[in-house]
Amino acid sequence: MTEAAVEAEHVVVDSVVRDRIRVLIITLAIAIPLIAWTLTQMSTLAFFTQILNGLSFGALLFFLASGFTMIFGLMRIANLAHGGFYLMGGYVGITTTLVTGQFWLGLLAGGLVISCLGLFVERILLRRIRGMEKPEVLLTIGLTFVIGDFSLAVWGGDPRQIEKPEYLKGAFQIGDSFFYPKYRLFVLALAILLGSFLFYIDRKTKIGAIVRAGVDDRETVAAMGINIKAVFTGAFIFGAFIAGMSGVIGAGFLSLLPGEDFVILLFALVVVIIGGLGSLEGAALGAVVVGLIDAFAKALVPELSFFTLFAPMAIILMVRPNGLLGRAS
Amino acid sequence: MTKTLRVAAILLAVLSMIAASCSSSDDASDTTTDTAATTDEGTDEGTDEEPEETMEEGTDEEPEETGSEPAPAGDGGLDIKVGAILPLTGGIAGPGADARDSLELFFNTFGDGESITTPGGNTISLVIEDNASDPAIALTAATKLLEVDDVDIVLPGILASTGTAVGDALGDRDDVLLLSPSSCNDDFTQRAPLDGYARPAGWACSQTTHAFGQWAFEEAGYTAVATACTDYSFGWEHCGGFADAFTNAGGTIVDQIWHPLGNADFATYSTQMNDLSDAEAVMVLAVGGSVNPMVTSYADFGLKDSKPMLAGVTTMDQSALRAMDKSVALGTIGHSHWAEGHDDPNTIEFVTAYEDATDKIASYYAAGYYGAMQWIVAAADAMDSEFTPAAMLTTMKDGLEVDTAFGTQTMNEDGSMTMTVFITEVQEREDGKLWNVPIFQYDDVDQYFQFDKDEYLAQPTYTKDFQGAGVSG
Numbered sequence: 043m044t045e046a047a048v049e050a051e052h053v054v055v056d057s058v059v060r061d062r063i064r065v066l067i068i069t070l071a072i073a074i075p076l077i078a079w080t081l082t083q084m085s086t087l088a089f090f091t092q093i094l095n096g097l098s099f100g101a102l103l104f105f106l107a108s109g110f111t112m113i114f115g116l117m118r119i120a121n122l123a124h125g126g127f128y129l130m131g132g133y134v135g136i137t138t139t140l141v142t143g144q145f146w147l148g149l150l151a152g153g154l155v156i157s158c159l160g161l162f163v164e165r166i167l168l169r170r171i172r173g174m175e176k177p178e179v180l181l182t183i184g185l186t187f188v189i190g191d192f193s194l195a196v197w198g199g200d201p202r203q204i205e206k207p208e209y210l211k212g213a214f215q216i217g218d219s220f221f222y223p224k225y226r227l228f229v230l231a232l233a234i235l236l237g238s239f240l241f242y243i244d245r246k247t248k249i250g251a252i253v254r255a256g257v258d259d260r261e262t263v264a265a266m267g268i269n270i271k272a273v274f275t276g277a278f279i280f281g282a283f284i285a286g287m288s289g290v291i292g293a294g295f296l297s298l299l300p301g302e303d304f305v306i307l308l309f310a311l312v313v314v315i316i317g318g319l320g321s322l323e324g325a326a327l328g329a330v331v332v333g334l335i336d337a338f339a340k341a342l343v344p345e346l347s348f349f350t351l352f353a354p355m356a357i358i359l360m361v362r363p364n365g366l367l368g369r370a371s
Numbered sequence: 372m373t374k375t376l377r378v379a380a381i382l383l384a385v386l387s388m389i390a391a392s393c394s395s396s397d398d399a400s401d402t403t404t405d406t407a408a409t410t411d412e413g414t415d416e417g418t419d420e421e422p423e424e425t426m427e428e429g430t431d432e433e434p435e436e437t438g439s440e441p442a443p444a445g446d447g448g449l450d451i452k453v454g455a456i457l458p459l460t461g462g463i464a465g466p467g468a469d470a471r472d473s474l475e476l477f478f479n480t481f482g483d484g485e486s487i488t489t490p491g492g493n494t495i496s497l498v499i500e501d502n503a504s505d506p507a508i509a510l511t512a513a514t515k516l517l518e519v520d521d522v523d524i525v526l527p528g529i530l531a532s533t534g535t536a537v538g539d540a541l542g543d544r545d546d547v548l549l550l551s552p553s554s555c556n557d558d559f560t561q562r563a564p565l566d567g568y569a570r571p572a573g574w575a576c577s578q579t580t581h582a583f584g585q586w587a588f589e590e591a592g593y594t595a596v597a598t599a600c601t602d603y604s605f606g607w608e609h610c611g612g613f614a615d616a617f618t619n620a621g622g623t624i625v626d627q628i629w630h631p632l633g634n635a636d637f638a639t640y641s642t643q644m645n646d647l648s649d650a651e652a653v654m655v656l657a658v659g660g661s662v663n664p665m666v667t668s669y670a671d672f673g674l675k676d677s678k679p680m681l682a683g684v685t686t687m688d689q690s691a692l693r694a695m696d697k698s699v700a701l702g703t704i705g706h707s708h709w710a711e712g713h714d715d716p717n718t719i720e721f722v723t724a725y726e727d728a729t730d731k732i733a734s735y736y737a738a739g740y741y742g743a744m745q746w747i748v749a750a751a752d753a754m755d756s757e758f759t760p761a762a763m764l765t766t767m768k769d770g771l772e773v774d775t776a777f778g779t780q781t782m783n784e785d786g787s788m789t790m791t792v793f794i795t796e797v798q799e800r801e802d803g804k805l806w807n808v809p810i811f812q813y814d815d816v817d818q819y820f821q822f823d824k825d826e827y828l829a830q831p832t833y834t835k836d837f838q839g840a841g842v843s844g
C-alpha cells in the first residue's frame with residue numbers, strides 16, 4: 043500500500059470517528075435535559091423500570107430490524123414481508139410449543155419454517171425481478187397480505203400468545219417494591235447474545251467480510267469470484283430466520299393477531315431508518331432509541347405516543363438523511 | 372408476439388374470473404330467494420325438525436310472559452332480509468368470526484343455513500358482508516346491502532368506529548332498521564338518539580360499568596381505585612360509567628391511565644400502575660389484540676396480587692380468555708351482561724350448541740348476534756302489520772319479553788336494553804378451559820341504572836375530560 047493510500051485511509055477513518063463523536067454529542071445534548079425533566083415526573087424506581095421497559099421492547103425490535111437491515115444492506119431490497127415473516131413465525135412457534143410442550147422447540151421451529159419460506163421467496167419470486175425496485179416493493183407488500191390471510195385461515199383471528207416455560211413466567215423481585223417480568227429480561231439477554239454473535243460474524247469472520255464487501259460494492263465482490271447470488275440467498279434466509287424467531291419471542295409478551303404484521307413492520311422500519319439502513323450498529327442504536335422513546339412517551343405524553351415516535355424519525359431524516367449511523371451510498 | 376399473447380391470456384383469465392364471481396353471486400342470491408319461497412315445504416325435511424321444536428318452545432312463551440298486554444300473533448308471511456356487516460378480516464377478525472359462527476349456527480339450527488321460517492310463519496334470510504375492521508369498508512358494505520341485496524335490517528360492525536360510521540349513515544333512514552348487538556356508543560340511545568336504531572341483546576358502553584362501579588364500592592369494599600382504559604370513545608364511556616358510579620357511591624378515583632387503541636407493549640402502563648401507591652385496585656379495559664399483552668403484563672409486573680384487577684367487558688371476554696395463560700387469568704374479577712358460565716337454561720342451551728358447532732366457548736360477540744336474531748324472530752312473530760322498520764321497532768319496544776342467550780330481556784322506549792349485569796370470576800371448567808362464572812348480579816339494569824334519567828342526560832357524554840361529576844380531572 044502506498045503512503046498516499048494509507049494517509050487517505052486515515053482521513054476516512056478520522057472522518058468516520060469524528061462523525062460518530064458528533065452523533066454522540068448531539069444525542070447526549072438532547073438526552074440529558076430530557077432525562078432531568080423525566081426524573082421530576084416520576085419516581086427514580088419508575089424511571090429505571092421504564093428504561094428496562096424501553097430496552098426490552100427495543101431488544102425485540104433489534105431482532106426484527108437486524109434481519110431487515112442486513113437484507114437491505116446487501117440486496118437493496120426493502121423486504122416489506124418482514125412483518126409477515128414475524129407473524130407467521132410466531133404462529134408456527136405457538137403451534138409447535140402447544141404440540142410439543144417445548145418453548146425452545148417452538149422458537150427454533152418458528153425460525154426454521156420462516157427461513158424455508160425465505161428461501162422460496164428469494165429463489166423463486168424475488169430473483170426474477172432483481173434490481174427492479176417497484177416490483178420488489180409491490181411483491182413483498184403483496185406477500186404480507188398473502189401471509190396475513192393464510193395465517194387468518196389457519197390460526198384464526200383470536201389474539202394468540204405463546205405458552206412460556208414456568209421459569210420465564212412471573213416477576214423477578216428485588217425487595218418489596220421492585221418487580222420486573224422475567225421474560226422481558228430474558229428477551230433482553232437474548233438480544234445481547236444475538237447482537238454479540240452478529241457483530242462477531244460481521245467483524246471477525248470471512249463470511250462477515252464478504253457480506254460487508256457486498257454491502258459496499260457488489261460488483262467487485264462478484265468480480266473477485268465470490269458467488270454473490272449465494273451470499274444473497276444466505277443473507278435472506280438468515281434474515282427470515284431471525285424474523286421468524288422474533289415472532290415467537292414477541293408472542294411471549296405481545297399478542298399475535300391479524301394486522302400485527304403491519305404494526306411491527308412499522309416499528310422495524312422506524313428503527314432501521316433512525317439507525318441507518320444497512321447498518322448493524324444502526325439497527326442496535328435505532329432499536330434502543332425507539333424502545334426508549336416508546337416507553338417514556340407513553341408514560342409522559344400518552345396522547346402523543348405515535349407522534350413522539352415519528353417526530354424524531356422525521357428530524358433525524360432531515361439532519362442525517364442516511365440515519366444516525368448510515369453511510370451515504 | 373409472445374408478449375401480446377401473454378397479455379391477452381391474462382386479460383382473458385381476469386375476465387373469466389370476473390364472470391365466474393358474478394355468476395356465483397347471482398347463484399347465491401337466487402338460492403336465497405328460492406329457499407325463501409320454498410321454505411314452508413323445505414323445513415319439514417330431515418334434521419331441521421328437532422331444533423325447530425326448541426325454537427317454538429322459546430317463542431311460544433313470549434306472548435304469555437308479556438302478561439297484561441300480550442303482543443298479538445301476526446299472520447305470518449313477512450319476508451325479512453337481514454344484512455350483517457362483520458369484521459371477518461383485519462384487526463378484530465376473531466370477534467367477527469365469533470359473530471359469524473353464531474349467525475350461522477342460528478340459521479343452520481332453525482333453517483337451511485340461509486333462511487329460516489319462524490314459528491309465526493315469517494321468513495327471515497341472511498346476508499353477511501366483511502368490513503375488514505375498517506369504517507370506510509363498512510360503509511361500502513352497508514351501501515351494497517341496501518342497494519344490491521335490498522335488506523330490511525342491518526346489523527352494523529363490532530368496533531365502535533365501524534358501528535358509528537354505519538349508524539351515522541343509516542341511522543335516520545326510514546327504509547332500514549339498524550340493530551346493534553355489540554357496538555355500544557352511549558349517545559345513539561341517549562343524547563342523540565337515532566330514529567331507526569336499537570340494541571336488541573346489546574348494551575350501552577357505560578351501562579354495565581354503572582353496575583360494576585357500584586359493586587366495587589358497596590360489595591367489594593374498595594374506596595380508592597385507579598382506571599386504565601383504551602383511549603377512544605368506547606374506553607371513555609366504559610371507564611366513565613365505572614368512575615361515575617364508583618364516585619357516586621362514595622369512592623375515589625385516584626388516577627386514570629389511558630393507553631392508545633392497538634397498543635402492543637404494556638410495560639410502561641404496568642410500571643405506572645405499580646407507582647400508584649394509593650390505588651387499592653385497578654379497573655382495566657383493553658380491546659382486541661391489546662387484551663392479552665395487557666393482562667400478561669399486569670401479572671408479570673406483580674400487580675395481580677398487590678392491586679386486584681377489575682376487568683372491563685372485553686378484558687376477560689371469552690374471545691380473549693381462550694388464548695390467555697391460566698395462571699394469569701384465573702380468579703380475575705370482571706363484569707359483563709354476558710356470563711358464559713351462568714346456569715340459566717337459555718345460556719346453557721346456547722353455550723352448548725355453540726360449542727358443539729364451533730369447538731369454542733361462546734364470547735359476548737357470539738351471544739350478542741345470536742340474541743339479536745332471537746329478538747328479530749320474536750318481533751317478526753309479534754307484529755300484526757306489514758313489515759316496516761318503524762313497525763318492528765315499535766313491536767320490540769312494546770313490552771316484548773324475549774328469552775335470549777343472555778336470559779330474559781326487554782327493550783326500553785329509547786331502544787336500549789333492560790337486562791342483568793353479572794359480576795364474574797374467571798374459573799376453570801371441569802375440562803380445564805377458562806370461563807366467566809357469575810358471583811353477583813344486578814337485575815333490571817337499564818342504561819341509567821342508579822342515576823336519575825334527566826340529570827344523567829343533562830351531563831355531558833363521557834369523554835377523557837368528563838368521567839363523572841365526582842371525578843376530578
